[in-house]
Amino acid sequence: MGTKTLSLCMIARNEAENIGRCLRSVDDVVDEIIVIDTGSTDDTMGIASRFGARVIEFPWRQDFSAARNVSLENATGDWILILDCDEELDRESLAELSGLIEKGDKEAYLIILVNRLAEGIRMNAPALRLFRNREEYRFCGRLHEQVVPSIASRSGLASIGRSTVRVIHHGYSDHTLNQQAKVRRNMEILQSCPVGERDAFFLYNLGTEHIRQGEWQKGLDCLLEALKSTHPGQGYAPMLVKKIATLLMSLRRYKDALDHIARFQRLYGDFRDLDFFEGLCHLNCGRYSRAVECLRRYRQRPASPGWFAAEGSYDESTLEALCRTAEAKALRAAETVVASAAGIGQTGQTGDSSAAKRSLSLCVIGRNEAAALGRCLRSAAEIADEIIYVDTGSDDDSMTVAEQLGAAVHPFSWNDSYADAKNAAIAAATGEWILLLDADEFLPDGSRLGIIEQLRSADHEAYILKVCTFPDGSLSVETCRIDGQCRLFRKQGYRLTGHVGEDLLPSLQTAGKRVGVCAAEIHHLHGLADAALIEEKHRRKVAAIEARLGDDPLRRHFALGEAFCFAGEYAEAARRFQRCVEHLDAVEQDSAVTGHRAEGSAAGGEPVDRARLCYLYGLSLMHSGDCAAAASLLAQASHVFPRYTNLVYLQAVACFMLGEMAEAEQLFDRCLDMGEAHWRDYLVLPGEGSYKAACSLAALYAQKGETAEALDAYLRLARIPPALETAMEGMAQLLDDLPAPLEKVLEEQGLLQPRGLAVIVKTLSAIGRFAEALRWQTKAWNLLLSAPPPRDYRPLIASMECLIDGLIAEGNLPLEK
Template identity: 25%
Template sequence: MSDEYQAGLDALQAGKVQLAKELFAASDDERASGELAKLATRQKDQLISACLITKNNQRTLAECLASLYRYNFEIVIADTGSTDKTVEIARQFTDKVYHFDWVNDFAAARNFAASKASFDYILTLDSDERLVGGSKEELQDFFINTDTKKTVGLYKVVNILSSGKKQNQVINNVIRVYDRRYCKYYYRIHEQVGLIADESALLDTKVLKFRTIHYGYQDEKLLQKKSQRNVELLLAQLAVTPDHVYFIYQLAKSYYILKNYQQSFEYFAKFFLIQKNYRLQWVRDGIDAYLKLCIKTKRYDKALECVNLCQEQCQDSFDMLCIFATVYVVTDNDEQAIRALKKALTLASPDKGEFGWTTADACKDLAKIYERQGRWVLAKEMLTKVGDEKLKLNLDQQLTVVVLVDEETTKLTACLQSLAVLRANYLILVRGTNPQTITLARQYSQAVYHFSGQEDELGNYCLTKLTTDYGLIVHANEKLLGADPDVLKQITSKKAAIVGRVRIKVPVKGDEFGRQTHELRLLVKSYSKFNGPNLTDISSRKPRQLLKQVELPLILAKNLTYEAYYQSEVAKQTRLKASLKQKPNPTASFELAESYYHFENYEAASQAYLDFLSGPLELAKEETLTAVTNLISALIEVKDYQGAFNIVTTFNPYYQGLSDFQFAAGLAYMNIGQFADALTAFENARKLANSDSLGINTYLSYYQQGVIHEAMGNKQQALGAYRLAGKYELAKAGVERLLRKK
């Protein structure tokens, strides 16, 4: 076998038809003529010309031309002034290589290449692309059986974008197949195929199965250089056609790539002022670029305006809906984002959309939203559809949030979504009959149960359904205001004989800030039990083992108006009184007293507090101190000053080191005229400064001292105390009152 013949076969294997011809022609091997005959027959079978323009593309050209071999297209190349080996490489594949003097006009170069073709049927591609998919037969069928006077073919261009080691794909449908008798390229930059007879006519299109893989944007510096060149050409074009919206869009996009964001915004503003048809693919590309610009520069308001402007015409586009969802997320419109992504998933979802979005991307984005909202069930469903085993929800395996719900469907949503930050599973116990509540709850948890038993059975029922060591009790009409999940996780990481207290903000009539109470809400399943129907009445399973109370790093708030909260408290009072008639219960007595007290029924509160304090007491418990201080205040309100003084005397040995008690004692001393003792008590409250109330530690104690000094006629001391109370309104009024006196 001669060297030329073997080299010819090797060249043919690489798609280098012209080089193979030359080698076979030079070979003395008798088989070479047979190969030349085959190549001649192959050439006669050609009906379509693949046309390219090149300049200094030696790195990518061979792979590009080799990809065309299996389709048996004629290859036509117009080189615009290469100084590397581009022309040498091109001539190994085809004898139709021509020089075109570059005139800053891509359309002119494209049309020149097409003019040198042997056939009217043209397929265009770039020299840094390779053609895959489709078939010669599909393309021939298109040209033979389609009205090419008004119809052109488009195929997908898969742009491989690179950022370091990471690659991403952006896919565009581009018109690249046409009949040169009826169509040609227009525009010196970002050239487009149009009818020769009418440049502005809307072409019919047919999607072909071909794809090209484009590696033109691998080098960031090269991309920047190309974009700067494009800006110069586009500005020149716009000098001729200043209102041409296509060039305005391309210039805006080029400025975006160059990170000249101000000018990009200016040209996009012109683009949207003129362009009103958002169904065109290149227009949607402009919308995509504009939204990315807005997000990049954090102009979320502009992004949302654009979505609202364009969305009606883009409901048929998988990618556009995904892009819109991104805007909705950054503008805190999660529900609209969910609707957009769910709509996208109902469409024919591509492996890769026109702007790079995939079905997996949409599912992952939905999962992220659901996860942020605590809708664990829906989030898991979406992650399952992605099919990536590495993607999973990591929820706390020690803690379950037990949510008690009646009919509050709207409030249940707010409750569960506020709790999502804890990343704990939910156990949802539904006591109502609304089927919508059950349906809603099952978006958040698979552990949803309808409870229809007696009230005093609820606690035990809850424990039977609890599958983790710890349970946190929350009502559906509450929301999480704040929490430290890391500290909470430390508390629940090991099973211990504890019970957790949480702060709960409740509404107060005429006070936008409300007030805070404490309740036992965290239990350990193996150590705890419920006493009666109230799930805040948590005690130890073992009679001789006391549960240590722990302050939890979280605050809940009643998601109720004052009127609704008042009605719920009235119902609670009725329920507690009925329970106490059946069986004495210190916790129920305390909660009943608290309810009476905070709704200013001081006489009933006094009796309920006395009932609580008359039973077995744990003086170290927060509830006992609260009962003592509130009882003193309640007795003062009903003018039982001696009774208040007696309570102070009884509990002083135990609580004299606490600011809350000293402040209550000061009020009792004031009302029986023991002003010196009252002043000392308020001073102690301020100096101890260990109350949860900032007021007791500071301005309230100063104010009460001011009141005493004023009553005693000590004007200067009263003024000093009032002024130390700062901006407290009653103290300011005291200062004004004293200054008016002569």
């Protein structure tokens, strides 16, 4: 080295695992080593001595500054370098460090502290670790001690320079032990700090320790308080800003995080990590195009200057995956042109004050839907210019969730009218177009583009969308209910009518407006809610029906029948539908006598949807055990609604259950001839005009002993994905009656594949044919392992579990006690 000397000053306690690595890294640059040991019981002092260190024992006083300052008092070099035992000097920084010691014109220099975190992520932070050896320069602060105040007091902040010297910190890596012990120690130090010393930096450190203990809200409160009195130029300020942003996102306070980020993007123009955090916020809010914009900006900008607490390099594969996710969900380039042509934008954080009018408003109502609301709002945020959320009395976090995802929140005093609540949302909207969703609904990815394309070439005042309701947690297409509902329309004074079972069509029909069909779906995930919430929603709907439709028995009984049917209370539903039919008959008789349409019927329409009434009434009768009444009702209804395939399918099932096989076969054939009824016109369950009818026919053939016909039907069904499991199960049950081995038949048909064989294993296990099930299981595994990756092991694992459970139940697989 040159004429000027450098002293390394350290404090240590039980750091035998780390101190050797640290001291080796500075062998070629330091002139003396001062180690203050605060009570080691391992070989820390011995290792330090072997590196030529001067070791001074100093009793621990819950004060890092006190120990640091003892090391400074014993140092003799011209310059001081501060390192911790779990750090090391980057060997590539030796030349720069030597140059600063010899020719540096500042009183002190910030170095870049590289924190090695989990999963390959490195976080860079500035730290003042190199300064001239003057007796005025001493540390302050019991924890995360600082020397900056004393240097600034004597020589001014301008005397502190910046360097690119790098020190690598291993203390946060997965291999570091005693992290909890360090947290406890740090909290003890902070709690012992006198009230007069509890400044912004104290609050920053206290917040950091709360975060390490998983106490996020306490940590955030401390950091926000610290921010109030922290100057942006203080060394820890960028890290404080970053920690607050991270915590707000972790707490799903995305609006607050974006406000915070925007403020400091103006102050710290070179801090590109804020772009990354902004992108994450938009990604979590469903504003995918905005997320792509931010993430691309982050990747294109140069690295932040070293004095920022910045990620040196996020794991590139992780960053690439985030970008791919955002881009896949965002509108692609061509689709963005479509959006621009339509005037469609995205929900921003503060909005675009230059826009004369918003194009699309998402309107949502909800109550106690915090668990589902985020999914709902995120699903449409990409295409909505604003989100209006009307809350009808939540006592959970629904309003906070909505606000943090960018929605304008409007409390609404519940008056037993779903229509009034939705009309309040429409009234608050400023968009030319309105999209209506319930809080437990969402738009699947493909539907966003469908809505944008529809608005681009809109030739109607309103559009019916396909609403798919999944009544249970399986989210199975087998039980999905589909109908068409008017959910997309111009804001031209149209309002929903009917307090329960609310509908926009009467308002449009009164105005003489045409209604089109939009190629977009809404998924209603009613069955995913907590059981208590489902029950609460059912009670609320029943109460609203009784309160608002009490003077209209026809509609009241219809609405109650529908509510009880969808709740699985079929006997009560059937009773209500019967009352509805009685009132409907009475109304028709009265109309025939007087020559007047029934009071209260929709313009050009009916008081209730008769097709829906017949289907749900027939379904309720079947589920409550009265198949004969169901078959009779459905036979009459299918003549009134000849295109409603689902009525014929239900009638066929009722006949099958009554043992009327010839009639059932004829009706299932008729379903296949009719095909699927259109959801635009009727409430439908998918497959009842196709694969479900074919499955039923195959089962009917098998029951009649017509094995060849059944096998032929099952083989055709096996090529339809939703029917594969039913087809394979049916063929497994025909195993003994087939003219050729099933394995050969499947191979000839190209159907010998693991997923189908897993169904055969489960079927054979269920009927106790374990030896055959094991043979099919082995065949399935061999097929799977011979296939190229990626391979889906889940069906075979499930079938193996069924096989083992069956063997245990039969006592063929003894368990050790």
